[in-house]
Amino acid sequence: MVQATNLGFPRIGAQRETKKIVEAFWAGKATEQAIDEAAIKLRAENWALQKAQGLSQIPSGDFSFYDHVLDHSVMFNVIPQRFRHLADGHKRNFAIGRGIQKPATETQPKVDLEAQEMKKWFDTNYHYIVPEFENNQSFHLGQKIKTLDEFNEAKALGIHTRPVVLGPLTFLLLGKTAKNSHGLDLISLLPKVLPVYEELFAKLAHAGADWIQVDEPILALDLAPQVVARFQETYARLTAAAPSLKFLIATYFGRIGDNVSFIKNSGVAGLHVDLVRNPEQLESVLANLSSTQVLSLGLVDGRNIWKTNLANALKIAEVAVKAIGTERVFVAPSCSLLHAPVTLRFEKRLASKNAELFDWLAYSEEKCKELHILAQALNNGVESVQAELADNARSIEARRTSAHTTNSAVRERLEAIVPDQLRRRSVFPERQQTQHKALPLPEFPTTTIGSFPQTKEIRLARAKFTKGEIDAAAYHEFIKKEIAYCVEEQEKLKLDVLVHGEAERNDMVAYFGERLEGYIFSENGWIASYGSRCVRPPIIFGDVHRVNPMTITETVYAQSLTSKPMKGMLTGPVTCLQWSFVRDDIPRSVVCTQLALAIRDEVVDLEKAGIVHIQVDEPAIREGLPLRSVDFDLQWAVDAFLLSTTGVKDETVIHTHMCYSDFQDIFQAIRRMDADVLTIENSKSDMRILGAFSTHGYNAEIGPGVFDIHSPRVPSIQEMKERADAMLQYIPRRNLWINPDCGLKTRGWKEVRESLTNLVAVAEALRATSA
Numbered sequence: 001m002v003q004a005t006n007l008g009f010p011r012i013g014a015q016r017e018t019k020k021i022v023e024a025f026w027a028g029k030a031t032e033q034a035i036d037e038a039a040i041k042l043r044a045e046n047w048a049l050q051k052a053q054g055l056s057q058i059p060s061g062d063f064s065f066y067d068h069v070l071d072h073s074v075m076f077n078v079i080p081q082r083f084r085h086l087a088d089g090h091k092r093n094f095a096i097g098r099g100i101q102k103p104a105t106e107t108q109p110k111v112d113l114e115a116q117e118m119k120k121w122f123d124t125n126y127h128y129i130v131p132e133f134e135n136n137q138s139f140h141l142g143q144k145i146k147t148l149d150e151f152n153e154a155k156a157l158g159i160h161t162r163p164v165v166l167g168p169l170t171f172l173l174l175g176k177t178a179k180n181s182h183g184l185d186l187i188s189l190l191p192k193v194l195p196v197y198e199e200l201f202a203k204l205a206h207a208g209a210d211w212i213q214v215d216e217p218i219l220a221l222d223l224a225p226q227v228v229a230r231f232q233e234t235y236a237r238l239t240a241a242a243p244s245l246k247f248l249i250a251t252y253f254g255r256i257g258d259n260v261s262f263i264k265n266s267g268v269a270g271l272h273v274d275l276v277r278n279p280e281q282l283e284s285v286l287a288n289l290s291s292t293q294v295l296s297l298g299l300v301d302g303r304n305i306w307k308t309n310l311a312n313a314l315k316i317a318e319v320a321v322k323a324i325g326t327e328r329v330f331v332a333p334s335c336s337l338l339h340a341p342v343t344l345r346f347e348k349r350l351a352s353k354n355a356e357l358f359d360w361l362a363y364s365e366e367k368c369k370e371l372h373i374l375a376q377a378l379n380n381g382v383e384s385v386q387a388e389l390a391d392n393a394r395s396i397e398a399r400r401t402s403a404h405t406t407n408s409a410v411r412e413r414l415e416a417i418v419p420d421q422l423r424r425r426s427v428f429p430e431r432q433q434t435q436h437k438a439l440p441l442p443e444f445p446t447t448t449i450g451s452f453p454q455t456k457e458i459r460l461a462r463a464k465f466t467k468g469e470i471d472a473a474a475y476h477e478f479i480k481k482e483i484a485y486c487v488e489e490q491e492k493l494k495l496d497v498l499v500h501g502e503a504e505r506n507d508m509v510a511y512f513g514e515r516l517e518g519y520i521f522s523e524n525g526w527i528a529s530y531g532s533r534c535v536r537p538p539i540i541f542g543d544v545h546r547v548n549p550m551t552i553t554e555t556v557y558a559q560s561l562t563s564k565p566m567k568g569m570l571t572g573p574v575t576c577l578q579w580s581f582v583r584d585d586i587p588r589s590v591v592c593t594q595l596a597l598a599i600r601d602e603v604v605d606l607e608k609a610g611i612v613h614i615q616v617d618e619p620a621i622r623e624g625l626p627l628r629s630v631d632f633d634l635q636w637a638v639d640a641f642l643l644s645t646t647g648v649k650d651e652t653v654i655h656t657h658m659c660y661s662d663f664q665d666i667f668q669a670i671r672r673m674d675a676d677v678l679t680i681e682n683s684k685s686d687m688r689i690l691g692a693f694s695t696h697g698y699n700a701e702i703g704p705g706v707f708d709i710h711s712p713r714v715p716s717i718q719e720m721k722e723r724a725d726a727m728l729q730y731i732p733r734r735n736l737w738i739n740p741d742c743g744l745k746t747r748g749w750k751e752v753r754e755s756l757t758n759l760v761a762v763a764e765a766l767r768a769t770s771a
């Protein structure tokens with residue numbers, strides 16, 4: 001029988017219960033016992049729900065208060081030295097995730113424990129806590145063994161689950177060497193960690209587990225053959241040590257490719273692959289299985305919110321069933337449902353006000369149901385679920401033919417794009433001369449990245465406006481005052497290129513989404529981002545286009561208050577795409593081009609309104625890249641940026657901004673973006689990127705951040721001057737801008753004022769030195 005299975009259920013709760021209780025705990029308003037009770041209740045509900053939807057293999061051990069990679073590290077006793085004096089428990093886990101800072105008191109010295117590093121989980125917007133390994137790293141299970149405890153917890157409720165464990169190779173290779181250790185080859189820790197895995201698996205087997213899911217997502221990356229060989233040895237050893245367990249190796253977010261070669265002789269009972277991202281890999285994967293191994297088909301998109309086209313999914317599944325039989329096939333989501341919202345049950349506004357669109361959606365609960373229908377159809381024939389399949393087909397067809405997803409004017413405009421629309425009129429060196437002549441700036445111009453502090457007052461006013469407690473006129477009056485304040489402060493600070501401060505924006509993507517056609521917003525489509533933080537990505541469901549100008553009023557008002565240039569501030573097409581749930585019925589590149597045309601119109605309108613400096617932010621430019629280097633292709637992403645920014649005269653200065661990603665390996669793409677000024681986060685990358693810029697001959701203007709905006713510390717003139725001096729090793733004087741790393745919205749005004757006073761002093765000091 002084909003089994004309907006799941007790889008992981010969202011842990012945030014249908015009403016973000018986990019976030020609420022964890023934050024109450026941090027605020028001292030909930031006890032450890034209270035958060036444990038809340039978690040027990042939520043896990044029980046999640047298991048019951050998955051069972052009710054008809055899944056036969058339900059995951060356990062997928063819950064986390066903060067991050068599952070952190071939980072795994074703690075379970076294996078991988079705890080950075082600086083946290084080891086703390087007692088085992090939630091408090092210590094949260095401390096590792098968030099750091100601890102306490103001022104000195106009369107009896108206690110000050111405490112300042114840096115949080116463990118956080119990184120994006122593959123190409124998702126989920127962040128994991130990077131394990132830190134030491135030279136003498138020892139591994140052992142503690143008193144509490146989370147995976148075992150949760151398996152037993154479900155068992156006590158009468159639910160037999162499939163425990164989920166992070167696999168040893170992914171665990172080690174996604175980690176890093178602790179600061180106090182050097183030259184550690186992470187994979188050399190394998191012999192030390194495997195006995196602990198064996199112990200854990202023996203305990204799970206003893207408790208009654210049969211299938212276990214071992215997540216090895218690094219199998220979707222480029223791996224050296226030596227590493228693939230280690231997979232084979234590792235799993236041969238682990239499976240031999242736990243003969244009663246059936247191992248399912250789970251990969252996702254990309255194709256397994258040649259890495260699949262180890263599977264056949266590894267002793268594992270099955271493999272899960274992502275067939276939403278890479279349906280084409282089915283045949284080669286089937287060909288690489290032994291005659292008994294199970295294939296878990298990732299057919300339901302775990303990263304999106306749309307109903308699955310069940311007829312299409314069935315076609316793929318039938319190929320697998322035909323090749324290896326129903327006993328050896330599982331159906332599953334493409335990846336853990338961690339990356340999808342929980343349930344449509346609370347999406348009340350969409351259900352009542354936008355029934356058409358609501359009918360196209362499936363969150364995690366509904367996706368479980370889809371898996372059940374697929375399994376039924378495969379086991380008992382399509383007739384057994386005829387009504388369900390017909391309803392799905394109707395819904396898919398309704399979406400395909402909806403008058404609301406297609407806009408012929410937008411399609412025609414896309415068709416009519418010509419290469420000249422992707423080119424500035426002159427090349428950069430000529431533009432630079434024109435720009436410097438038309439609007440001279442001092443040497444080492446100073447600017448900021450766009451946002452200024454989002455104060456309590458601003459958030460309160462926005463909340464009141466949303467609830468209808470104040471009207472639009474009053475809210476806009478309030479925003480105008482904020483803009484005026486922000487401009488006045490920047491004048492006082494003597495910055496050279498000013499910004500309006502983005503007070504009117506809650507979020508740099510949602511702000512534009514709310515003003516464009518083709519977008520919709522859910523009420524409850526939350527997904528985990530990091531720690532207790534959840535995000536609710538906007539939904540792009542139809543052809544995107546701009547109806548009215550989106551930023552002109554605020555920017556022109558801000559410009560009217562000063563004789564300094566005011567920089568217009570827009571979010572770029574690639575970032576709008578990456579940080580939304582995107583329709584899956586047309587290629588992402590097409591959606592991105594539509595976004596680009598909308599931004600292009602705004603850029604042109606800003607220019608018409610007299611704005612000379614225009615910044616188009618692309619912090620997410622790199623995020624859409626496939627996981628494997630051979631697949632790297634930023635062609636359409638860069639084209640979209642060009643399309644959005646090249647509709648202007650040579651005199652207009654196009655800025656872009658990027659942050660918090662590795663940019664070295666996309667250097668050529670950055671150059672092709674052809675921006676006049678690039679402000680780029682630099683504090684974390686230690687000038688490495690600047691080396692790349694000079695060796696590859698980047699000739700445009702550039703402002704590598706001189707201070708880290710994530711820290712409340714005020715950077716001194718000296719330290720920023722040293723950074724700027726170091727930059728001058730790579731960047732010619734006339735091309736260097738002085739600015740922070742990123743926007744200042746999370747900071748307070750006092751630190752911002754002090755930091756920027758010092759920043760301006762750095763530029764003045766540089767100007768005083770001769771060329």
Ligand code: MET
Pocket residue numbers: 449450451508569617619657659742743744745
């Ligand atoms: C994550 S990049 C943020 C850029 C935006 N203009 C800001 O200053 O907030």
Ligand SMILES: [Zn+2]
Pocket residue numbers: 449619657658659681741742743
């Ligand atoms: Zn940024």
